[in-house]
Amino acid sequence: MRKYKISEIVVKRLPLYLRCLTYLDKMGVPTISSHELGHKLGIKPSQIRKDLAYFGEFGKQGIGYDVSYLRGEIRHILGLTEHIKVAVVGAGKLGQALSDYILLKREDFDIAAVFDRDPAKIGMEVGGVKVSPIENLKEIIQEKEIQMAIVTVPANAAQKVVNLLVDAGVRGILSFAPIAVTVPEGVRFYNVDFTMELQSLAYYLTGQGKNEY
Amino acid sequence: MRKYKISEIVVKRLPLYLRCLTYLDKMGVPTISSHELGHKLGIKPSQIRKDLAYFGEFGKQGIGYDVSYLRGEIRHILGLTEHIKVAVVGAGKLGQALSDYILLKREDFDIAAVFDRDPAKIGMEVGGVKVSPIENLKEIIQEKEIQMAIVTVPANAAQKVVNLLVDAGVRGILSFAPIAVTVPEGVRFYNVDFTMELQSLAYYLTGQGKNEY
DNA sequence: TCATGTGAAGCTATTCACAGCA
């Protein structure tokens, strides 16, 4: 057990490293230096070395990092050694796209359940499973011991759905709903809102940052 | 013109404030203090005050901020005073979901063109426009003076598509492709990869951060 | 009194620079 806490900003970079290492591994690249990896990712080599050094000594002096080995170590750190069950709430186009992508990729995550409120969607096959009515959410999540969920419902339903998930025991939520949601202590909540991304891009294109670099 | 550069981390918080202010405005809330706003967003009041103070003096002592006025000021700072034209490349489920959402919301952005490589998709109506073949990308983007694009193509096509967009003159790109892409100086590139988000969630649920708070 | 705007302090993150090892 580590005695100090790793900052979230470091944890968020690990998947970035992992994505690149997985690609390199598939390409058959045996080793990579922090310098080369940093170049590919637009990150300083010293930062990569420091990030990795929080978790162990994975490199070899004079050589760099063994791609396949480092990939495995990062997967271990992130807890991806066995597939993690995920529930998806909201079987609209976005929910379908995300679920089907996870099913297709067959890596790290399994869609264990998909929920929707709309009776017309119940029974449809999404992400390899049949869509269930949201009324059965707690029962199914507890039965299958699902601890992570993706929320793709409209803004006005997001807080309600998050409350249901938390009540069912889910401890990590990734929401695509464009609204602020509150969760109790002990639940980790991430929000991906692509309109917010577009708005910050706008700052640099048409807003006050348009002449900046 | 401001003499110092605003950090990206501040720019990325403005859309968060904006989203909440838009909601409050719709609810008819006339004013809000940095304390209340911070409470809703899980951000310290002092941070909100400092962020806003970079751009002007928008508040009133003893009262707080006028919701509607501050909303307008942030929209102005971000360059959202008139609708921004956006191209979407990739008319799969994800591209459709994002395009249709933008069309439906009718705020800040307009879908000016949607492109796909698949002949079966050409002519389909997505986001209120007909899908065009990717061969016409440069021509259409230049004719319509589109400067922002959303990329929802598979990983193996992402770099090629980004190159096309940059060549056509696009200066801001939001990619949903799960791969590292490089862009030349002068082009702003954001990557939204939901599997990376899930992986960092995993760190706290099943990985080495599972006992942290 | 209440809440902003802001200099100063405190804290966190990044980068440098180099000892040490293959």
Add this chain to the structure above:
DNA sequence: TGCTGTGAATAGCTTCACATGA
């Protein structure tokens, strides 16, 4: 020589604390 791992230095961000104004 080439590259890691790491203490030290720097840079950047957040929070405090309070003068000021409504």
